[in-house]
Every structure is written in structure tokens, then in C-alpha cells.
Amino acid sequence: MVDTKVNLSGWELDNPIIPSSGTFGFGKEFAELYDINCLGSFSFKGTTRDPRFGNPTPRIAECHAGLINSVGLQNPGVEHVIAHELPELGTYFKKKVIANVSGFSIDEYAYTCEQLGKQDCVGLLEVNISCPNVRHGGMSFGTNPEAAAEVTSAVKQVTDKPVYIKLSPNVTDIVEIAKACEQAGADGISLINTMLGMRIDIKRRKPVIANRMGGYSGRGIFPIALRMVYQVYEAVSIPIIGMGGVSTTEDVIEMMLAGASAVQIGAANLIDPWICKKIIEKLPETMQKYGINSLKEIIGGAHNG
Numbered sequence: 001m002v003d004t005k006v007n008l009s010g011w012e013l014d015n016p017i018i019p020s021s022g023t024f025g026f027g028k029e030f031a032e033l034y035d036i037n038c039l040g041s042f043s044f045k046g047t048t049r050d051p052r053f054g055n056p057t058p059r060i061a062e063c064h065a066g067l068i069n070s071v072g073l074q075n076p077g078v079e080h081v082i083a084h085e086l087p088e089l090g091t092y093f094k095k096k097v098i099a100n101v102s103g104f105s106i107d108e109y110a111y112t113c114e115q116l117g118k119q120d121c122v123g124l125l126e127v128n129i130s131c132p133n134v135r136h137g138g139m140s141f142g143t144n145p146e147a148a149a150e151v152t153s154a155v156k157q158v159t160d161k162p163v164y165i166k167l168s169p170n171v172t173d174i175v176e177i178a179k180a181c182e183q184a185g186a187d188g189i190s191l192i193n194t195m196l197g198m199r200i201d202i203k204r205r206k207p208v209i210a211n212r213m214g215g216y217s218g219r220g221i222f223p224i225a226l227r228m229v230y231q232v233y234e235a236v237s238i239p240i241i242g243m244g245g246v247s248t249t250e251d252v253i254e255m256m257l258a259g260a261s262a263v264q265i266g267a268a269n270l271i272d273p274w275i276c277k278k279i280i281e282k283l284p285e286t287m288q289k290y291g292i293n294s295l296k297e298i299i300g301g302a303h304n305g
């Protein structure tokens with residue numbers, strides 16, 4: 001009998017599989033397909049203080065090995081999420097969830113985290129300083145170590161829940177930003193968000209996406225995400241949630257060997273909505289195949305050589 005349990009800042013998860021924010025909504029549509037209580041947890045739709053309509057359409061462009069999105073943080077706002085989404089979520093998901101938070105100012109991040117941090121169903125806060133699709137917010141906090149540290153310490157002051165900072169790969173040195181977050185009190189790091197990309201419609205001679213550019217995710221970014229998890233693991237001593245193009249049980253094991261304590265699955269949910277369930281069911285067999293008794297024991301295992 002293999003042990004698939006993992007631990008994030010004192011919170012024990014049955015397994016490391018976590019659907020990523022923005023690819024799983026509040027879980028409702030997926031709960032109609034299968035019992036989502038098999039998941040380790042899930043990171044719900046990125047929430048801001050105020051409701052947001054999002055970016056103009058088209059917002060999605062298909063690519064080789066993935067897709068580009070420019071959703072623009074569409075969400076109903078924190079008040080609605082607390083009053084409606086979370087109570088409903090509690091009827092079909094019995095575990096704690098990850099609250100993904102975005103913002104346009106330090107005060108906004110702090111306010112939204114304070115409100116969501118008070119909710120019993122929230123196991124940890126994932127603070128997104130890496131959305132590439134909005135101006136004056138999102139990624140602008142995640143491309144500068146001082147700004148990343150400022151958001152981190154502001155959020156830490158308003159909640160007792162663990163705070164994980166979600167980082168952008170669209171930077172020269174992700175390690176420097178991860179270290180700044182750790183020094184400012186972050187309990188963990190989530191990485192990576194999407195990579196800035198674009199497609200052009202040859203017939204129209206125009207960008208496919210109305211906002212011209214967007215975040216590229218899917219299998220194509222897996223080696224880059226893996227490399228960044230590996231580098232950040234060597235520089236920080238807080239847990240890492242690894243993500244970026246993860247689509248198979250082997251990808252999950254690789255992410256954990258690179259240094260991830262848990263693994264998020266994003267774009268793959270959009271291709272196969274049962275993918276997380278399939279990966280969870282196959283995990284024990286894959287662990288046996290590679291002689292792994294406990295997933296906790298392999299975290300960072302590729303750094304030994």
C-alpha cells in the first residue's frame with residue numbers, strides 16, 4: 001500500500017493533485033461529472049475585491065501543445081463569492097479549498113485576503129501576483145522583488161491562514177522573486193503561471209486575441225515550469241506547489257522530484273475534464289512502478305546527485 005499523502009504548511013492532503021485556478025471554476029461543473037472529493041484540494045477561480053467582466057473577446061487562442069488565454073480575471077467579486085459560491089461549494093466539496101486572490105493595489109490584495117481568510121472552508125490563500133492579462137495589477141507585482149515582498153507582508157498581516165504567492169515565469173530571475181516573498185513571510189510559493197504569448201490570424205493579419213497577447217499554458221510549458229520549480233527549490237525552504245503543463249502521473253512525479261510538495265493541473269482539465277480523477281487513480285500504480293512508497297519522501301529527490 002503506497003502513501004499518496006502530502007502536507008502544505010500543516011494541512012495534510014490525501015494526494016498532491018490540485019486543479020489550478022481558472023481551469024476549474026468553483027468546482028460545480030466538475031462535481032456533475034465525478035465526485036471531486038477525490039482531489040487533494042482545488043484552487044478556486046481567481047477572486048478580486050470588485051466584480052470584473054474580464055477582457056474583450058476573443059480571449060482564447062489554440063496553440064500547439066496548449067492554449068493562450070486572456071480572460072482578464074473575470075469573477076463576481078469577493079462579496080458574491082463569500083455569500084453564494086462558497087456556501088454552494090460546501091454542498092459538493094467536503095475538504096478545504098485554496099482561495100486564489102488577485103488585485104490591483106496592495107490594499108485590494110489585503111482586503112480580499114482578509115475576507116477569504118476568515119472562511120472556514122479556506123485551507124490556504126494563493127496570492128496571484130502573476131496574471132499577464134491585466135494592466136496596473138496582477139503581474140506588475142510579480143516582476144519586481146520589492147513589490148512582491150510588499151504584497152506578501154501586507155497579506156500576512158491580515159490573516160492567520162498560510163499564504164502562498166503565485167509567481168510569474170515572465171521574469172529574468174524567478175529565484176530572486178521567490179526569495180523576496182520568503183523573506184517577507186510567505187508560507188509557500190506556487191509556480192508557474194502562464195507564459196506571455198500570442199497568435200496571429202493570417203487571413204485577417206491581426207492578433208487572434210482581442211487583447212493581442214495572453215498567457216500560454218499546456219504541455220508545451222512543462223519543461224520550463226519544471227526547471228523553475230527545480231531552481232526555486234534550491235533557493236527557498238518553504239513548500240512549493242508546482243504547476244505548468246502537468247498532464248500525466250509521470251509529470252506529477254517529475255514535479256515532486258524537482259521540489260514540489262503538491263502539483264496543480266490546469267490546461268489539461270480543459271482537454272479532458274476527468275484528467276485529475278484519472279491521475280489520482282493511476283498514481284499508486286505509477287508509484288509502485290518506480291519503487292516509490294511515499295510521495296513525501298521524493299520531494300526534491302532529483303537534487304541529490
Ligand code: SIN
Pocket residue numbers: 022046069070071072073074128130131132133193194215
Ligand atoms: C486571467 O484571468 O486572465 C488568467 C488568470 C491568470 O493568468 O493569472
